[in-house]
Amino acid sequence: MGKSILITGGVRSGKSRLAEDMTLGLGRRAIYIATAQAHDAEMADRIARHQARRGPEWRTVAEPLQLARTLRDTDGDAPRLVDCLTLWLSNLMLSGADWDGACAELCALIPRQSAPVVFVTNEVGAGIVPENALARAFRDAAGLVNQSISRSCDELWLCVAGHPIKVK
Structure with a gap:
């Protein structure tokens, strides 16, 4: 079984850089599975910056x-x-897909992986209660997804202001 790690933290907490370092520490070459979609110029710029930071060892x-x-x-x-x-x-939520079922499928798959996998997620529930229903549904779903994935992973890390803390 491959090692599984979940890294969480706030926006710009350093979690992606930590995840990149940890992943390359598990092998000389690595695969970067990107979930972002460039729906606007700002997001396209974010994606480009992430890609520029990675070297040739990434696919x-x-x-x-x-x-x-x-x-x-x-x-x-x-x-x-x-x-x-x-x-x-x-x-998933914006496409109307069954996010709960997709999360359950992912959780069942994690322990069966032969190669290591590192997941990055945002810790979204520490702020104010959002004013609209979609934002509240997303915040609640993100908390549930993070809990489920963390139970399926071998390790859990919290990144705060660029400093990682091992939780599990």
Whole structure:
């Protein structure tokens, strides 16, 4: 069984860089599974900055929805980095997909992976209660997804202001 790690934290907490370092520490070459979609110029710029930071040791697979299938398809020798689960959840919710079923499928798959996998997610429930129903539904779903994935992973890390703290 491959090692599984979940890294959470707030926006710009350093979690993606930590995840990249951890993933490359598990193998010389790695697969970056990107869930982001460039729906506007600002998001396209964010994606470009992430890509520019990575070197030639990374192979990128863009997959906004079918995360479990992509993990099955990429399982092998190279460690994988999934960045990020909250964008994946957002994509699922906005497309009307069964996010709860997709999360259950992912949780069942994690322990069966032969290659390591590192997941990045955002810790979204520490702020104020959102004023609209969709934002509240997303916040609640993100908390449930994070809890489920963390139970399925071997390790859980919290990144705060660029400093990682091992939780599990």
